[in-house]
Amino acid sequence: MTKLSVNINKIATLRNSRGGNYPNVVQVAKDVERFGGQGITVHPRPDERHIRYQDVRDLAPIVTTEFNIEGNPNPKFIDLVLQNKPTQVTLVPDAVDAITSNAGWDTVKHKDFLTEIISEFKNNGIRTSVFVDPVAAMIEGASKIGADRIELYTEAFADKFTISPEEAVRPYTESAMLAHSLNLGINAGHDLSLKNIAYFKEKVPYLLEVSIGHALIGESLYLGLETVISNYLKALK
Numbered sequence: 001m002t003k004l005s006v007n008i009n010k011i012a013t014l015r016n017s018r019g020g021n022y023p024n025v026v027q028v029a030k031d032v033e034r035f036g037g038q039g040i041t042v043h044p045r046p047d048e049r050h051i052r053y054q055d056v057r058d059l060a061p062i063v064t065t066e067f068n069i070e071g072n073p074n075p076k077f078i079d080l081v082l083q084n085k086p087t088q089v090t091l092v093p094d095a096v097d098a099i100t101s102n103a104g105w106d107t108v109k110h111k112d113f114l115t116e117i118i119s120e121f122k123n124n125g126i127r128t129s130v131f132v133d134p135v136a137a138m139i140e141g142a143s144k145i146g147a148d149r150i151e152l153y154t155e156a157f158a159d160k161f162t163i164s165p166e167e168a169v170r171p172y173t174e175s176a177m178l179a180h181s182l183n184l185g186i187n188a189g190h191d192l193s194l195k196n197i198a199y200f201k202e203k204v205p206y207l208l209e210v211s212i213g214h215a216l217i218g219e220s221l222y223l224g225l226e227t228v229i230s231n232y233l234k235a236l237k
């Protein structure tokens with residue numbers, strides 16, 4: 001079964017735009033789970049442009065499905081994760097000023113750094129996932145650093161999907177096969193949407209989790225959050 005983890009960063013974006021506490025991030029997380037969402041994902045960035053560190057502390061005790069915290073493992077992020085012990089931490093090599101996540105890890109170049117961090121999270125009972133491009137060497141590197149899972153960075157798939165679905169998905173199908181052979185769990189995310197999710201799910205085997213936020217929240221402006229979550233769940237069956 002492929003779990004749907006809803007990224008609620010953009011709920012926090014809307015909340016922050018007026019300086020108050022509406023929409024309420026905690027209430028939306030509870031509603032996402034009530035609507036059938038199988039996980040909550042947040043990506044607290046150093047500038048706290050959307051999800052704040054306090055949001056993580058508020059969410060940790062109330063998420064009843066799977067709680068996934070994504071981010072670049074600077075010391076403050078590491079402490080936040082260790083203090084709140086989510087189900088999963090996903091390591092993402094974001095530059096501080098990146099408008100959004102825009103690259104997977106070089107798991108070969110950063111082997112020693114990532115190995116140490118992953119070991120610390122695993123020793124604290126936190127499942128570890130590493131954000132990578134669908135490149136064999138990076139997936140092999142993820143296995144060598146001891147990650148439990150990889151998260152396939154799917155922007156390139158989404159970009160090419162409308163032009164050639166077959167070409168767009170091929171690297172991801174191949175990457176999933178390789179990851180599975182290396183006993184790595186397979187997650188995926190970034191720019192997945194109701195337009196492309198069913199095809200991705202059909203063509204990418206062993207897919208354990210997709211984390212979706214930007215498109216899902218945008219689609220919810222038209223269809224409503226409950227309907228959109230239901231549509232994703234149907235596509236992931």
Ligand SMILES: CC(=O)[C@@H](O)[C@H](O)COP(=O)(O)O
Pocket residue numbers: 007009010042043070092099100101131189190213214
């Ligand atoms: C890693 C990734 O692609 C997403 O987890 C990320 O959370 C998107 O971040 P923004 O919501 O800031 O675009």
Ligand SMILES: NCC(=O)COP(=O)(O)O
Pocket residue numbers: 007041070151188189190191192211212213214215216
């Ligand atoms: N890890 C991907 C994620 O959490 C959401 O990415 P997006 O759907 O906001 O592009």
